[in-house]
Amino acid sequence: MKKYLYGIDFGTTNSALAIYNEETKEIHHTIILPSLIYFYQEPGTGGSPNYVVGEEAITAYLADDMKGRFIKSVKQILSRSSFTETRIQNKRYNASDLVAIILKELKARADQLIGYDCKKAVIGRPVFFDDDDTQKDTLAQTRLRKATEIAGFVDIRFQFEPIGAAFAYEKSLVKKENVLVADLGGGTTDFTYLVLDPEKAGSKNRKNDMIANGGIYIGGDSFDSAFMWEKGTPYFGKNTQYEATPGKVLTVPKSLFANICSWEQMNFFNSLRIRKDIEDYYYFSGRDPQFKNLITLIENNLGYSVFQSIEKTKITLTNTDSARFSYHQMGIKIDEEVALQNYEKIIAKDVDRIANYLDKFIVQNNIDIQDIDTLFLTGGTSMVNSVQKLFKSRLPHVSLNSGDNFKSVVKGLAYSGYLFED
Numbered sequence: 001m002k003k004y005l006y007g008i009d010f011g012t013t014n015s016a017l018a019i020y021n022e023e024t025k026e027i028h029h030t031i032i033l034p035s036l037i038y039f040y041q042e043p044g045t046g047g048s049p050n051y052v053v054g055e056e057a058i059t060a061y062l063a064d065d066m067k068g069r070f071i072k073s074v075k076q077i078l079s080r081s082s083f084t085e086t087r088i089q090n091k092r093y094n095a096s097d098l099v100a101i102i103l104k105e106l107k108a109r110a111d112q113l114i115g116y117d118c119k120k121a122v123i124g125r126p127v128f129f130d131d132d133d134t135q136k137d138t139l140a141q142t143r144l145r146k147a148t149e150i151a152g153f154v155d156i157r158f159q160f161e162p163i164g165a166a167f168a169y170e171k172s173l174v175k176k177e178n179v180l181v182a183d184l185g186g187g188t189t190d191f192t193y194l195v196l197d198p199e200k201a202g203s204k205n206r207k208n209d210m211i212a213n214g215g216i217y218i219g220g221d222s223f224d225s226a227f228m229w230e231k232g233t234p235y236f237g238k239n240t241q242y243e244a245t246p247g248k249v250l251t252v253p254k255s256l257f258a259n260i261c262s263w264e265q266m267n268f269f270n271s272l273r274i275r276k277d278i279e280d281y282y283y284f285s286g287r288d289p290q291f292k293n294l295i296t297l298i299e300n301n302l303g304y305s306v307f308q309s310i311e312k313t314k315i316t317l318t319n320t321d322s323a324r325f326s327y328h329q330m331g332i333k334i335d336e337e338v339a340l341q342n343y344e345k346i347i348a349k350d351v352d353r354i355a356n357y358l359d360k361f362i363v364q365n366n367i368d369i370q371d372i373d374t375l376f377l378t379g380g381t382s383m384v385n386s387v388q389k390l391f392k393s394r395l396p397h398v399s400l401n402s403g404d405n406f407k408s409v410v411k412g413l414a415y416s417g418y419l420f421e422d
């Protein structure tokens with residue numbers, strides 16, 4: 001008897017699967033997996049895969065001296081029409097193939113727990129995969145569907161991630177509420193405004209309860225990129241000067257550093273192509289030691305470890321007024337104290353964009369903020385101080401609630417089984 005369905009939250013940073021028992025109408029188990037893939041430098045032997053996923057990807061990447069291909073934030077390429085495929089050890093992978101690796105791992109772990117090959121899943125998706133471009137959005141959802149099929153699912157429905165979070169919150173309610181949900185993840189910030197009513201939980205027709213959905217392509221990764229740009233890149237030679245033509249002193253192009261600030265670029269940029277330019281700048285800079293760090297970073301694939309230090313600094317700053325940004329690898333030495341105030345300045349542009357989007361969302365959907373009973377904040381980035389301040393300042397009278405920042409979405413996706421009844 002096939003009594004389970006899976007809710008799957010394929011996230012930029014973390015992916016999750018909730019096993020839902022359709023008979024008891026309860027969640028049986030939840031699995032969380034960091035959305036990371038590590039391809040070993042050496043091809044697999046005897047048909048064994050040459051990659052590992054999740055936490056194991058980090059361990060293998062470090063054990064392998066960071067020599068293979070480390071893939072993070074793969075969700076961000078779903079909407080990129082310019083990304084068609086990447087070659088890893090003579091094998092081609094398109095966006096769906098890469099995503100499917102993560103979904104397959106989640107499915108395998110869950111199937112093992114329930115004892116059969118479950119083919120039914122509600123998959124979460126952000127309200128917008130990218131800023132309001134419908135073509136890109138369709139491309140992303142098509143790719144995600146394909147990945148879900150490659151992973152072995154047949155009966156598939158999509159649900160907006162913030163609606164998932166809302167349904168998880170609904171389980172804790174005893175009375176009807178108008179709720180604004182804000183889900184701030186690694187890649188996107190999504191909003192939904194809806195009427196939650198515990199009496200309607202799980203029922204088929206919820207369409208009239210959904211008042212508005214929206215989202216913006218900003219999340220924790222954007223904060224980490226901004227931090228890398230401000231605090232990291234000077235250690236990799238952003239201000240290096242070179243003199244290729246005698247008497248003409250120039251600063252190295254900033255575009256080189258944009259590559260190391262964004263995961264999407266860092267995952268897939270062809271370092272061989274720019275290697276020669278970089279070697280030339282290095283030579284003509286008189287072998288600037290900071291610029292040498294850029295070469296070390298690219299040649300040794302250190303991106304992920306630098307971003308781990310950046311994330312650590314960010315997380316420390318959620319509880320303290322100051323944190324050390326520290327990185328020591330292969331001759332690169334970074335040791336800098338960062339005050340919370342300074343951090344807040346670095347991410348201010350992104351936080352302002354979220355605030356402006358929220359204002360627009362409220363106005364365009366004719367939401368009277370006096371009608372909002374509760375703000376439900378979820379997602380890892382909802383823990384950042386500036387983000388909390390932003391919501392408190394915009395909605396001072398609204399009571400704030402938050403559940404499990406990493407599981408609310410997936411639980412609510414699993415509670416969305418009503419979608420199969422259509």
Ligand SMILES: Nc1ncnc2c1ncn2[C@@H]1O[C@H](COP(=O)(O)OP(=O)(O)OP(=O)(O)O)[C@@H](O)[C@H]1O
Nearest residue numbers: 011012013014185186187188220221379380381383
């Ligand atoms: N304690 C913390 N303080 C601040 N930020 C945190 C904390 N813990 C995690 N984060 C950040 O939260 C983000 C991950 O959150 P989450 O798992 O909700 O995202 P996701 O679901 O993978 O992404 P998305 O929903 O955008 O696809 C990362 O950017 C991470 O650095």
Ligand SMILES: [Mg+2]
Nearest residue numbers: 011185379409
């Ligand atoms: Mg998420």
